[in-house]
Structure formats: structure tokens, C-alpha cells
Amino acid sequence: MKKPSTMHAIDLTKIEGSGDFPCPQCGSVISPEDKSEETYIIQNVKMKRNEQLEELVIQCNKCKTTMHLTGFTSL
Numbered sequence: 001m002k003k004p005s006t007m008h009a010i011d012l013t014k015i016e017g018s019g020d021f022p023c024p025q026c027g028s029v030i031s032p033e034d035k036s037e038e039t040y041i042i043q044n045v046k047m048k049r050n051e052q053l054e055e056l057v058i059q060c061n062k063c064k065t066t067m068h069l070t071g072f073t074s075l
């Protein structure tokens with residue numbers, strides 16, 4: 001039997017408005033532009049060769065869920 005994955009992939013191109021989205025686990029609002037680390041901690045940053053952001057791995061401060069943010073190209 002496979003364990004359910006606790007990893008959540010968030011595609012920012014599918015999020016309308018300012019880019020805020022609720023944590024898939026606890027529903028607390030995550031704002032990718034909020035760099036204060038009050039609601040989440042950045043764990044890993046993956047850049048493309050042209051120094052464009054490719055993927056951001058963040059962890060919700062409330063429930064410790066890990067999320068992989070992609071889709072920064074349109075920002």
C-alpha cells in the first residue's frame with residue numbers, strides 16, 4: 001500500500017488575483033509576495049538559468065505542510 005503524499009503542488013498560474021491561496025491543509029492564507037515569514041517559511045528556492053524563479057518550496061507555519069510553488073513565469 002502506498003502512503004498518501006503530504007506534498008502539495010501549487011500552480012500559481014491557476015490562481016487568480018494577487019496570488020494568495022489557502023493552505024491545502026489548514027486553510028491559512030499564504031501570500032507568495034509576503035516575505036515576512038509570518039505565515040510560511042521558505043525552505044528551498046530553485047532558479048532557472050536566466051535567474052527566473054522556477055520553484056519555491058515553502059512550509060506553512062501553522063500546520064507544517066510542505067508546498068511546492070510553481071508557475072512564476074507569468075509574474
Ligand SMILES: [Zn+2]
Pocket residue numbers: 023024025026027028060061062063064065
Ligand atoms: Zn497550513
